[in-house]
Amino acid sequence: MLKLLTLSTLFCLFCLPTADAKDWPQWRGPNRNGKIEGTGLLLDWTQKKPQHLWTIEGMGKGYASVSIENGKLYTTGNIDEGQAVICVDINSHKRIWATPLTGEAPKHGYPGSRCTPTLDGDLCYVVTSDGEIICLRTKDGEVVWRRGFKKEFGGKMMSGWGFSESPLVDGDWVLCTPGGNDAMLVALNKKTGKDVWRSSAANFGEAGRGGAGYSSIVISEAAGVKQYVQLVGKGVIGVRASDGKLLWHYNKVANGTANIPTPITYGDYVFASTGYGTGAALLKLERAGDGVNANEEYFLNAKVFQNHHGGMIKEGDYLYAGHQHNKGIPICLHLPTGEVKWMANTRNKEPKMDGSAAITKVDDRIIFRYQNGTIAIVAATPEGFQMKGSFVPEYQEGKTWSHPVVVDGKLFLREQDKLMCYEL
Numbered sequence: 001m002l003k004l005l006t007l008s009t010l011f012c013l014f015c016l017p018t019a020d021a022k023d024w025p026q027w028r029g030p031n032r033n034g035k036i037e038g039t040g041l042l043l044d045w046t047q048k049k050p051q052h053l054w055t056i057e058g059m060g061k062g063y064a065s066v067s068i069e070n071g072k073l074y075t076t077g078n079i080d081e082g083q084a085v086i087c088v089d090i091n092s093h094k095r096i097w098a099t100p101l102t103g104e105a106p107k108h109g110y111p112g113s114r115c116t117p118t119l120d121g122d123l124c125y126v127v128t129s130d131g132e133i134i135c136l137r138t139k140d141g142e143v144v145w146r147r148g149f150k151k152e153f154g155g156k157m158m159s160g161w162g163f164s165e166s167p168l169v170d171g172d173w174v175l176c177t178p179g180g181n182d183a184m185l186v187a188l189n190k191k192t193g194k195d196v197w198r199s200s201a202a203n204f205g206e207a208g209r210g211g212a213g214y215s216s217i218v219i220s221e222a223a224g225v226k227q228y229v230q231l232v233g234k235g236v237i238g239v240r241a242s243d244g245k246l247l248w249h250y251n252k253v254a255n256g257t258a259n260i261p262t263p264i265t266y267g268d269y270v271f272a273s274t275g276y277g278t279g280a281a282l283l284k285l286e287r288a289g290d291g292v293n294a295n296e297e298y299f300l301n302a303k304v305f306q307n308h309h310g311g312m313i314k315e316g317d318y319l320y321a322g323h324q325h326n327k328g329i330p331i332c333l334h335l336p337t338g339e340v341k342w343m344a345n346t347r348n349k350e351p352k353m354d355g356s357a358a359i360t361k362v363d364d365r366i367i368f369r370y371q372n373g374t375i376a377i378v379a380a381t382p383e384g385f386q387m388k389g390s391f392v393p394e395y396q397e398g399k400t401w402s403h404p405v406v407v408d409g410k411l412f413l414r415e416q417d418k419l420m421c422y423e424l
Contacts, residue, residue, distance in 0.1 A: 023069040024405050025119040027166035027216050028262060034313045035361040036406050041424050043365040043377050045389025050411060050422040052394055058095045059086055059417050061105075062113030065358075065403040066414050069119045072096065072138070075414055076113035076126055078105040083113055083128050085136055088419065099141035106130035106162060112416070114164035114214075116403075118174070120190065125174050129162030131155055133176045135193060145193035153198070154180035156211040158233030159258055164214040168228070170241075177230055179212030185230060185239055199244035204234030205251025213259035214309070220265040222285035223292045229270055231259045236272040238285065238292060248294035253281050260309040264319065270294070271335060275308030275325040275356075282338065298338045305333060305340070310358040311403065313366065318382050320366050321359065328357030328370055330378050330385060344378075344385040351392050358403040362424075369413070373400045393420055 028034045060077020067074045073088040081100035088095050105111060106129045118125040123144065124136045131149035136142060149155030149163065155178030157163060168175045174190040180201070187196040201210070215231035219241075226241040235254035238247045253259075255276040264271040273280035282297040300306075305323055312321040319335050322328030323343060330344040346353050355371020361380060365388065368376045373396030379386035395418050402414040411422040 022407065024407050025067055025069050026169075027065070027116040027118065028311065028403070029360070032168070032216075032218055032262075034311055034359060035315075037363060039363050039406070039409065041362055041409060043362060043388060043424060045377055045391060049389070049391040050424055053410070053421045053423050054093055055395060055418055055420045056088070056093050057417050058098070059414060059419050060084060060113065061111065061416050063110070063399075063401040064113045064414065065116040066405050066412055066419070067117045067119050068405065068407045068412070073412065073419070074117040074119065074124060074138070075419075076115050076117060077417070078112050083130070085117060085124065085126055085141060087138070087141060097141040099136060099143065101126070101128050101132070101134055101143070102130060108162040109160050110162075110399075114162060116166040118167045118169055120169040123190065125167040125169065125190070127163050127165045127167055127176055129164065131157075131163045131178070133167060133174070133188070133193075135174070135190070147188065147193050149178035149180070153178035153183035153186060155183065156180065158209040158211040158213055161214070161258065163212065165212065166216045168217040168219070170219060175217050175228060177212045177217065177232065179210075179232065184212070184232060184237070185217065185228060185244065187244060197244035199239040199246060202246055202249065204232075204237065204249045205254070207251045207256070208234040208254025208259060209256050210234060215260060215262050218263060218265050220270065220285070222265070222268040222270070223287040225287070225292055227292070229263050229265050231261065231263055231272055231274070233259060235259070236263055236270060236283070238270070238294065247292040248285065250281065250283055250294050250296070252296070252299060253278060261307045261311055264312055264314050266314060269297075271312070271314070271319065273305065273307040273312065273321075275306050277302045277325060278306055280305045280307070282335065300338050304338070305331065308356045309401070310356045313359060313361045315361065315380050320361070320378075320380055322357035322368065326356050326371070328353065328355060328368065330357075330368060332382050334382070341382045342385045344387070351390055353390075355399070356401075358401060360404045360406060362406050367404050367406070367411070369400060369404045371399050371401065372396065373415070375404070393422075395420060
């Protein structure tokens with residue numbers, strides 16, 4: 001009996017959740033939803049702050065986040081030779097390679113890189129801020145192929161802050177958003193870069209501006225039709241995955257300055273929001289013959305909810321995000337109704353939480369990384385705002401816009417040329 005109990009106890013110990021070792025191979029994590037699950041981390045910083053492990057330089061200038069796979073970290077940044085993809089060995093903290101992709105650093109507002117690399121086996125995909133999609137080998141950074149958005153697809157941005165998309169790999173394809181009239185979205189063979197299809201733009205409405213936005217593509221199976229959903233200059237759109245046909249568009253959520261947050265897709269629904277005084281909408285997608293209609297379930301004006309940038313995260317029937325333009329106030333919405341369950345009062349809080357907040361969910365906690373560098377941990381519960389502590393990283397420069405990443409129980413924070421690592 002004792003032997004059985006001992007074996008059972010040992011079995012249970014081995015089955016306990018441990019700090020998560022999953023990779024973070026793309027923008028917003030393994031499932032492109034801003035979440036990492038099953039880590040076993042009990043994140044509460046009210047008594048003990050995360051331990052700083054190391055800081056290294058050499059990431060270049062930029063606002064890109066990081067991707068991690070097999071002990072290697074990838075990001076993009078402006079170095080002396082131009083905008084580059086950079087690969088770092090996490091264990092040795094050494095830069096393995098850096099491949100410049102532009103002759104000089106692209107010129108646009110808020111100079112620096114934006115794209116979080118997308119990893120797929122032995123290949124890596126990025127979009128430069130001057131508008132090229134490029135495929136590289138992960139082992140050495142060698143360029144496999146590249147396509148120019150402006151020259152080859154008539155591409156353009158809705159405004160002058162540089163292409164910011166992180167490509168989507170889906171099966172044998174890689175997808176991106178040149179923003180051209182005849183190539184708003186394109187699907188390319190991921191091995192060769194050759195065209196699979198181009199999705200033409202249509203007259204999406206009066207709001208916003210033509211061209212690509214600052215968002216990244218996500219997949220939806222709504223209404224029984226596989227489709228790619230993207231927020232572009234004229235609003236949120238859905239194109240049929242098989243051939244790129246435009247299925248539906250929704251203009252009301254667009255603004256004329258910058259449409260940024262990646263849409264949330266689930267079931268037959270799409271939730272989208274933009275800042276600059278715009279708001280948010282829940283759409284229900286329904287089959288209509290061989291097409292799909294997008295029906296507005298509700299629209300929330302900017303006073304109720306607007307996400308400037310930093311992203312939104314769905315958990316069950318609830319959505320968590322930073323609210324108000326350039327403020328990042330923690331908020332919880334009931335998605336089916338649009339009802340605000342709670343909104344935090346962050347005024348006069350210490351440390352100061354200023355500017356928009358980039359968020360990442362780790363089990364039942366959400367990390368809010370503010371524009372001024374402050375990092376707060378918030379419980380992901382509709383029962384009320386519960387802050388579980390905060391801290392200020394050892395380094396901050398300019399506007400902190402890079403999204404936090406958690407892998408193997410460690411928090412990775414890109415801050416322009418520096419990369420910080422904290423033990424959670």
